[in-house]
Amino acid sequence: MINQHLLKTFCTLVDIGHFTRTAEQLFMTQSGVSQHIKKLELQLETPLLIRDGKSFSLTDAGEQLYQRGHELLRSSEELERLVKHDETHExxxxxxxxxxxxxxxxxxxxxxxxxxxxxxxxxxxxxxxxxxxxxxxxxxxxxxxxxxxxxxxxxxxxxAIEPLVLVTSSNVTSVNWKKLLELGFISHPDAPHHGRLLLSENFEEFKHVEQFMHKGFSNQISLILEPVSRGFGFTVLPLHAAQAFRQQDLIKIHYLDNPVGExxxxxxxxxxxxxxxxxxxxxxxxxxxxx
Structure with missing residues (x-):
């Protein structure tokens, strides 16, 4: 595998065309630049430069390495930029x-x-x-x-704290224990947990949601209130879910005396x-x- 440090020295030398100025650009000594070129030639087992006094030209291998090496170095630099890229809004x-x-x-x-x-x-x-x-x-x-x-x-x-609320159809203006038993319960995956949290703090008769007649179930958050809005029963939901229901005029959100939230x-x-x-x-x- 070609050493990229050596490759960068070689490509910079070809770009500048002068050993001394290449050394200055790379903060190296002139002998250091020469050593890099020799190491690269040894690694590739082929001469890359034809030296003529203080000037030089490229061998065929050197020309190919320069063309492809530039592409490799650009790709490497681009990869480094991508890895280090850390924009706030991107x-x-x-x-x-x-x-x-x-x-x-x-x-x-x-x-x-x-x-x-x-x-x-x-x-x-x-x-x-x-x-x-x-x-x-x-x-x-x-x-x-x-x-x-x-x-x-x-x-x-x-x-934050997300309030839990009891939801009925809009024609139920107030609720008590007797009314909840009459309505029955619309369940959902978190209903037993939500029901226990809210109802246990507001109704001393409450023990578990199985006390209510089961009137339906949905596991789709946007559909849980569909049967509720049609008067099939009540449920307990986080406030955000109740407020997201598209037909607010068909439901009634009840804020009980003892607020409870998650x-x-x-x-x-x-x-x-x-x-x-x-x-x-x-x-x-x-x-x-x-x-």
Whole structure:
């Protein structure tokens, strides 16, 4: 393999055409330049220069090496620039979050991409456990969790609290325990957890969501409120998910006497190097969700 340090000396010498000026340009001695050329000729086992006093010309091998060597050095310099390139508003960012927070956050991130067209956002909706695994495996740059991660390679920072709310159809103006039993429960993947958090703080009769008649289930965050809006039952959701439902006139968001929320944690891989674009988006997310 050709030594790039020697190759750079050779190409610079051919460009300048003079040993002394080449030495000055490369901060070397003239004898050092000569030694580099000799080492390169020994490595390639062929003469590269035809010396004539203080001047020289290239052999056929020297001419080929000069042409291809310049290309190689330019490619190497370009690769180095790309590796060192760390623009704040340029490059791809991979983010994942649970569905509710994603409904609020993803449009905000698209606004950032509109402001900075070279900033590319890949966004995945996923449950906490999948996000933790993706962070640990370094498949994503940032993750938002509603539980504090116990994974040693994941660093978590609390940035906000997402309120939980009870949602019914719009014709239900108020709720009590009896009314909830009459309505029945529309479930979703996080419903038992959300229901326990909110209802246990507001209804002393509550023990578990199985106390309510099961009236339906959906695992699509944007569709959970469809049966609710049609009067089939009630559910408990994060506020962002309830506010994202497209037909707000068909639902009623109930703010109970004892508010309950889920902590939101912004998470990264603990050992991953953080480029400037990740720092920028990380700070933007924290500021946006804290409002």
């Amino acid at each position: 490059g791809k960012i991979k983010i994942a979050s649970p569905g509710s927070i994603g409904l609020r956050l993803y449009p905000f991130l698209l606004d950032q991409q509109r402001l900075y067209p070279n900033l590319l956002v890949d966004y995945v909706f996923a449950p906490n456990r999948d996000i933790e695994r993706a962070l640990a495996d370094r498949k994503i740059d940032l993750g938002l969790l509603t539980d504090l991660s116990n994974v040693s390679s994941v660093s978590s920072k609390k940035i 902590n939101l944690y912004l998470c990264v891989n603990r050992i991953a190097i953080t480029p400037n674009r990740i720092k920028f988006i990380k700070n933007a997310i924290a500021s946006y969700l804290a409002d």
